[in-house]
Amino acid sequence: xxxxxxxxxxxxxxxxxxxxxxxxxxxxxxxxxxxxxxxxxxxxxxxxxxxxxxxxxxxxxxxxxxxxxxxxxxxxxxxxxxxxxxxxxxxxxxxxxxxxxxxxxxxxxxxxxxxxxxxxxxxxxxxxxxxxxxxxxxxxxxxxxxxxxxxxxxxxxxxxxxxxxxxxxxxxxxxxxxxxxxxxxxxxxxxxxxxxxxxxxxxxxxxxxxxxxxxxxxxxxxxxxxxxxxxxxxxxxxxxxxxxxxxxxxxxxxxxxxxxxxxxxxxxxxxxxxxxxxx
Numbered sequence: 001x002x003x004x005x006x007x008x009x010x011x012x013x014x015x016x017x018x019x020x021x022x023x024x025x026x027x028x029x030x031x032x033x034x035x036x037x038x039x040x041x042x043x044x045x046x047x048x049x050x051x052x053x054x055x056x057x058x059x060x061x062x063x064x065x066x067x068x069x070x071x072x073x074x075x076x077x078x079x080x081x082x083x084x085x086x087x088x089x090x091x092x093x094x095x096x097x098x099x100x101x102x103x104x105x106x107x108x109x110x111x112x113x114x115x116x117x118x119x120x121x122x123x124x125x126x127x128x129x130x131x132x133x134x135x136x137x138x139x140x141x142x143x144x145x146x147x148x149x150x151x152x153x154x155x156x157x158x159x160x161x162x163x164x165x166x167x168x169x170x171x172x173x174x175x176x177x178x179x180x181x182x183x184x185x186x187x188x189x190x191x192x193x194x195x196x197x198x199x200x201x202x203x204x205x206x207x208x209x210x211x212x213x214x215x216x217x218x219x220x221x222x223x224x225x226x227x228x229x230x231x232x233x234x235x236x237x238x239x240x241x242x243x244x245x246x247x248x249x250x251x252x253x254x255x256x257x258x259x260x261x262x263x264x265x266x267x268x269x270x271x272x273x274x275x276x277x278x279x
């Protein structure tokens with residue numbers, strides 16, 4: 001199903017309205033429904049006003065308590081899945097200030113223990129040299145210097161105890177030239193250096209490796225509770241367990257084609273040498 005940003009924003013209201021309609025058709029008050037499915041009346045109220053999106057477990061309990069027909073269950077479940085997806089468009093981020101976006105990312109990274117990054121096109125700011133960070137921000141409005149500083153500050157999370165990071169980078173991501181050859185060689189050297197940190201597991205996927213799925217989007221999975229998917233015009237934040245599970249499965253399939261440890265270091269060294277030949 002193709003979803004526009006407007007549909008993603010409307011989905012919470014649609015879900016809330018549908019739940020309210022089903023309860024009223026069943027002839028139940030919010031309090032009586034809450035008692036039937038062992039939830040609080042305030043929870044039911046929040047679900048029906050769109051202030052909160054029910055989990056799949058809560059939704060199942062409500063629909064069962066309302067004796068909902070299977071075809072309606074399917075419709076409401078689909079609404080809930082979309083409602084648990086948030087669209088954050090890039091223009092709005094620019095209006096609010098890119099530094100605020102960096103602060104939001106820092107909070108997400110701080111709250112997670114295990115983080116997985118699939119990078120098919122470019123290096124993430126967490127692994128980027130200052131020159132690479134500045135070059136990657138060339139198209140953004142505002143004070144690039146401040147935003148670059150915030151991006152570099154976020155890298156401190158790599159040294160926090162108890163964190164586990166897995167980065168998967170395609171050959172294109174490693175070699176996408178946003179710097180002159182000397183800068184790109186230095187950036188690849190930084191990747192090799194960062195891969196030796198105890199918190200980091202870094203894999204690279206050379207061109208020509210056969211994989212079952214195409215590398216369509218950059219995505220990040222935070223523990224097993226949240227996934228963000230990047231596009232040119234913004235990002236989607238997905239909390240539905242099925243969406244998180246599917247991206248974890250995708251990540252695992254890409255891992256199978258990646259080089260790690262000494263093999264990854266050897267490949268990074270070879271790619272860096274390609275840039276040095278152009279000096």
